[in-house]
Structures are given as C-alpha cells and as structure tokens.
Amino acid sequence: QKEVEQDPGPLSVPEGAIVSLNCTYSNSAFQYFMWYRQYSRKGPELLMYTYSSGNKEDGRFTAQVDKSSKYISLFIRDSQPSDSATYLCACHSGGGADGLTFGKGTHLIIQP
C-alpha cells in the first residue's frame, strides 16, 4: 500500500461546479499537508499548506484535513476552466522538506 493514495481521474465537471479532490494516507506521523497544482509541462505550484487537522480557506480554495480518518480534501468553489490542471496532494511528518510524500495527482477538467 502506498503511503498517499490519490485517484488519478480524470475528473470532469462543468464550469461553476464545486470540485472535491481527495487523498488518503497511511502514515500517522504526517503532520503537514499540502496541495499543489500542476499545469501540463510546468512545475507544481503550492496552493494550500495545512498543519494538523482542520480547515484552511484561501479565496475559492478550501483545504480540509481529518487526521482521525487520515483523509485530506481540497474543495474548489465556482470552478473555472483555468482550474483545469493536475492536483497533487503531499504529506510530511516535519523536520524539513525531505520526506515529502506525494500522491499520484488527480487530473481535473473544468468544462466551459
């Protein structure tokens, strides 16, 4: 079993819909949780950064972490075609950026 599981998709939704992206993890030592957005042939861009359980909101994006169930989510409200990209979740146990574990990434398509 991989440490971080993520459905690769593709996930296709109409413009304006609420998007829910999810990951599960198995390592209970993970304390830091991140979401990256990657456009085709570009480097990943850090979208959200969360420590421990709880919610964090930034504009149309909300990151949610439930450590009890080892489940992390990214919600995108009022989705736009420009949100079409691959979204990668990443987990870390702390003490430095080495050891960052990525999910496979979910390919998201927002239909105009």
Added chain:
Amino acid sequence: GAVVSQHPSRVICKSGTSVKIECRSLDFQATTMFWYRQFPKQSLMLMATSNEGSKATYEQGVEKDKFLINHASLTLSTLTVTSAHPEDSSFYICSASPMAGEKLFFGSGTQLSVL
C-alpha cells in the same frame, strides 16, 4: 511564495551527449534542493536530494554516475545527465525549501528530449 528558477525549460540533444540543468533559489537560501523526474501522466518521482557542500543522496535505482548533482552554493544546484540516451527523455523538475521548512517550491521544469 518563494521563487525557484530552472533552466533550460526545454532541451533537445543527441544520444551520447551530456546535458546540464540549473536550479536556482532566487529569494532565499536553500541548503537542500531536490530533483524529480516525471513521465507523462505520472506523479513526481524523487531522484536525489542535493545538499550544499556535500554529496547528493540518491534514491534507490537512480544511477549516481548517470545523473551528476552539484550543489556548490546555497542558491544553485545543477543536474547533469551524462551520456544521455532516449530512455532518459523525461520532464525534470527541481525544488527547494526555505529554512529547511516543510513548504517545497518547484522550478518550472525542464523537458529533455534525447534523439
């Protein structure tokens, strides 16, 4: 967020030649930088961890002599693909973290095509 610059963005080379890719942290110092490889529609695969002033740490299965890493300063790491072959064609991405924190910032990537 912090800025990581990577060059070149794209390189095409003949089989047997060597290619150097540069990764710079523009507004912070990075004692550690990371090199990833990504195949189409696949996730990031960590190749090696580059440590300033010391030898890089390579992941299992990554050839040290094939992928030479130099981290001579706190803002620059280079990856040299030696004697490149078509199977080395891939998207290479570097990343770095300010103050050894958990946030990792990525370069824009280098698409290597070996003919």
